[in-house]
Amino acid sequence: MTASHHDAHGAAHGHTADESIPHGTFGSYVTGFILSVILTAIPFWMVMARPIESAGYTAAVVLACAVVQIVVHMVCFLHMTPNAEGGWLLLSTAFTIVIVVIALAGSIWIVFHLNSNMMPGMHRMPESTLDAVSE
Amino acid sequence: MDTALNPTAAGAAPAFYVIEEEHHAEGGSTPLGFWLYLMSDCLVFAVLFATYAVLGGSLAGGPGPRDLFDLSLVALNTTMLLISSITYGFAMLAMLRQDVRNVLIWLAITGLFGTAFLGIEIYEFNHLIHEGAGPQRSGFLSAFFALVGTHGLHVTFGIVWLCVMMVQVSSRGLIAANQRRLSCLSLFWHFLDLVWIGVFTFVYLMGVLR
Numbered sequence: 001m002t003a004s005h006h007d008a009h010g011a012a013h014g015h016t017a018d019e020s021i022p023h024g025t026f027g028s029y030v031t032g033f034i035l036s037v038i039l040t041a042i043p044f045w046m047v048m049a050r051p052i053e054s055a056g057y058t059a060a061v062v063l064a065c066a067v068v069q070i071v072v073h074m075v076c077f078l079h080m081t082p083n084a085e086g087g088w089l090l091l092s093t094a095f096t097i098v099i100v101v102i103a104l105a106g107s108i109w110i111v112f113h114l115n116s117n118m119m120p121g122m123h124r125m126p127e128s129t130l131d132a133v134s135e
Numbered sequence: 136m137d138t139a140l141n142p143t144a145a146g147a148a149p150a151f152y153v154i155e156e157e158h159h160a161e162g163g164s165t166p167l168g169f170w171l172y173l174m175s176d177c178l179v180f181a182v183l184f185a186t187y188a189v190l191g192g193s194l195a196g197g198p199g200p201r202d203l204f205d206l207s208l209v210a211l212n213t214t215m216l217l218i219s220s221i222t223y224g225f226a227m228l229a230m231l232r233q234d235v236r237n238v239l240i241w242l243a244i245t246g247l248f249g250t251a252f253l254g255i256e257i258y259e260f261n262h263l264i265h266e267g268a269g270p271q272r273s274g275f276l277s278a279f280f281a282l283v284g285t286h287g288l289h290v291t292f293g294i295v296w297l298c299v300m301m302v303q304v305s306s307r308g309l310i311a312a313n314q315r316r317l318s319c320l321s322l323f324w325h326f327l328d329l330v331w332i333g334v335f336t337f338v339y340l341m342g343v344l345r
Contacts, residue, residue, distance in 0.1 A: 023231055023318070029224035036217055040335075044210050047340045055344050062344070066336040070329055077220060077325040085167045092167075096174040100181040107185035 024079050032076025039069040162315045169319045173326050176289075180330050183282040184337060191342070193274030200275070200342025203268055205259075209339045212255045213331065216290075219248035220328045227321050233309055238317075242301050245324070249294045256287050279338065286334055289327050296320055 024032075043062040045051075052058050074080045082090050191200075226241035260280070263269065270280035300320060303313055 023227055024224065026228055029221055029228070032224075033217070033221040036220075040210075040213055040217065040332075043336065043340055044206065044213075047343055048206050048210075059341060059344055062336055062340050066332050069332050073220075073325060073329045073332070077224065077328070078322060085170070088167055089170055092171055092174050096177050099178060103178070103181045104185050104188065108188050111189045 024076065028076050028079075032072055035072045035076070036069055039065045039072065162312065165315055166318065166322075169322060173322060176326070177330075180282075180285070180333070183278075183285055184333060187278040187282050187338060190274035190278040192345075195273035195275075197273040197276065198266075198268050200339075200345065203263060203266070204339050204343055206339060206343060208255060208259060209335055212252055212259075213335050215248050215252040215255065216328050216331050219245045219252065220325055222248060223321055223324050227317065230309055230314060230317055235304060235309055238304055238309065239301055242297055242304070246294055246297045246301075249290055249297070249324075253287060253290055253294070256283070260284075282338065283334060286327065286330055289323075289330075293320070293324055293327060296323070 043065045046058050046061055050058065052061070080089060080093070084090065222241050222245045226238050226245060229237035229241055260283075263276075268276055270277045297320065300313070300317060303316070307313060
């Protein structure tokens, strides 16, 4: 593409950039911001003031707020839509979430399992058994 | 995509090759490519989160999250990052209006809030290390510094990129390439805010609850 050709279509190029790049509106950014402030304030208040005594229930509310806020960010700030980039954006994100869940849940599950099996054994294990295990 | 039979390779196995590459508008595949980079970055953070989840309880007799974390400081930090997210959004809206002056102003404000976030984080790290709770103290602190430090490094590079974009926009204006770059930085910046949601939830709030 020659320089003059490029210049002649400069405006058109700018226009296509506008259309191909996902972007939000003033309303979507402000909505996202207000929702994020609320969804950040609730968990901080829950943990700092402890209106609910039970740590379990508090943790559940904190986690729920985080999940909702992540979705709010994806929609309002990252402008994710099911059809963006011909669906590849959503597909790659779904794939990543699957891997993230496997990595997180798998690690936590396996290590909790290991701890419950190994911690008592470590203390009771005689020297000879330790050598046998290391070999 | 066109392929053709190579006529010179008579008798040999037919060789196929691409005559013409599929045509893409310049930078047309950049948003998806950058998104894929962000997803790979997401996996990096997932591994660091998993490490923290695994080592978070290994205090080695040292101080735990409840003794170390100051939630009001973290709330202030979170506010800085959240405000920088919406100011970047305003820079993007100014970009769509082809308003160079406002793009530069909003980028500068975003950079200031990002720097404030980093300053608070460095203050917190410095405070922890002076209290003897450095990364070498326990498994919990190693994982904490690795996770939060990696996020802080990302924010640092985001600010460097932001400064580069301010120079680019002020010298060359809002050409298509700069719009594309600003959009990528927008994804990067909002992505870092998204990761921070995970950090303050899992590391700070859950840590104090535990």
